[in-house]
Amino acid sequence: MTRRNGRFRAVLTVVAACGALAGTVLVGAAPASGATNGVRIAAGVRYTEMDIPAASGVAHAHVLTVDLRDPKVRVDLLYPGAVASRAPVSQLAAARGAVAGVNGDFFNITEEQHPGVVATGASVGPAIASGRTLKAAVPNGQRFGPALPPGTSTQDVLGVGVDRRARLDGLALDGYVRSYEGKWPLGGLNQYALPVGSIGAFTSDWGSVSRVRATCGTDTDRAAPCSTDTYEVTVRDGRVVSRSDAPGSGPIAAGTTVLVGREAGAQQLRKLSERLPVRVGHRLVAETSGIPYRFAVGGYPVLNAGLPLPGLDNRTAAVRTAVGVADGGRRLLLLALDGAPEYRTGLTIAEVASTMRQLGSDDAFSLDGGGSTTMVAEQPGTSAVSVVNHPSGGAERPVPNGIGVFSAP
Structure with a gap:
């Protein structure tokens, strides 16, 4: 050339x-x-x-x-x-x-192993834009792309902190669902794949694509079948407003969080009745630097x-x-x-x-x-x-x- x-x-x-x-x-x-x-x-x-x-x-x-x-x-x-x-x-x-x-980042580009399931196009790792947390990382076994080098994970990011310095780091999800029924950890935030037995939160940042893919595969096998034990709860303004036996699709309004559970996570969500007060919290925690990030990509x-x-x-x-x-x-x-x-x-x-x-x-x-x-x-x-x-x-x-x-x- x-x-x-x-x-x-x-x-x-x-x-x-x-x-x-x-x-x-x-x-x-x-x-x-x-x-x-x-x-x-x-x-x-x-x-x-x-x-x-x-x-x-x-x-x-x-x-x-x-x-x-x-x-x-x-x-x-x-x-x-x-x-x-x-x-x-x-x-x-x-x-x-x-x-x-x-x-x-690498992303969910195809779903040949799961007929009828829509490939979400969502990325593998954590993402932060202009200081706003968009998503957390899928389990290692659910990633698309070449094999990870030993000792690395889907939580690895390149980021630029509030100090304007670029660095490599890891970003782990720290989240919870709290109600009168108990307090449960979040296993995911706007992810195309949730850990087995977990609860994931989906916000308006997710988009309109179906959330079914989040309940397919396992932590070690991306091609494993979709879970048959799922449940979805919609929380708006701090209260449960709807429930469903299957993950849905469509846009999520501002101020609304859709909780998707699989296996043990689904069983926990079934305890949340209509109008029950529920609080959902989540953040990404830097594993090494302790510096808040303005930008991060997986x-x-x-x-x-x-x-x-x-x-x-x-x-x-x-x-x-x-x-x-x-x-x-x-x-x-x-x-x-x-x-x-x-x-x-x-x-x-x-x-x-x-x-x-x-x-x-x-x-x-x-x-x-x-x-x-x-x-x-x-x-x-x-x-x-x-x-x-x-x-x-x-x-x-x-x-x-x-x-x-x-x-x-």
Whole structure:
């Protein structure tokens, strides 16, 4: 691929030996401290292209460097206005006025194992947008995407705290249902899959899609049958207003929470009678930092303190999206591989970790890849974003969320 529209291009060589990734060597014009010599998109935001000769062939990468030290710059979650909904990254970015962005978390893309059940399109992990908690994580065995590296979970996030520093963390759900009948823990918040025997809360952030999928599969087997023991209770203004033996669908009004139970959770919800006062509370708790987050998106870590996580796959190459954290959380590196036919072999996860390290990242996080991998950015002389890579499916895939980059004039 040649230089397009005057964009900067570098070469990043990934060296493999004995069937495993040995290291990386950066050559060409881009410095080892990061891809910072590219085209200026906006204040604090730069764009670079580079070739990456890897074990399966040459990959082509698009990199956004985001300087969070610049007070004009921020990142936030892009999403279509509902958890159970999807839209192309370019549409999500344009609707919010972002100057650039990439796709985000893995998601519930299909339901071939459950005939008649609608795929929700909801993401796997936790999500926070503009300080607002949207959802929590599904059980590990219910996730879509490649196998998780050892020691990681669906609760892992990349986030930016109220301190404007980016970091990798985990976000766990802390929630409850309280009534005269007792106090029970919440097992989910706006999730497409609930733990076996639990109660999940659905709010107006969920959207209109059926909630039946939340009662299908088990904590270890996504394809297991849907539960036959379910119950749903609608709570409005602190009181039970309706009950049902099966999860429903349709929009949820503001101030209303729909509780869905399966197995033991269903048995508990059956104790809640009409007009009974009920209180529902929920929050996401940071596992390591203790810092409140303004933005968070799910995925899984691949690099920690400059070292690749143990057990990263070094055999399966694919088109990937990843994000790196550098300079103590003050700089983000967003990477999207090109899905054009000549580059479609892509990188292994081990090669992604090494590439992000060579670009200057201390920590790195893998996002959804394959046909989802998309990067958008404003073009020189315009105020509109357009796709800068070639999606491997030939066109943008609608996705549930993404990372938006914003820069004030």
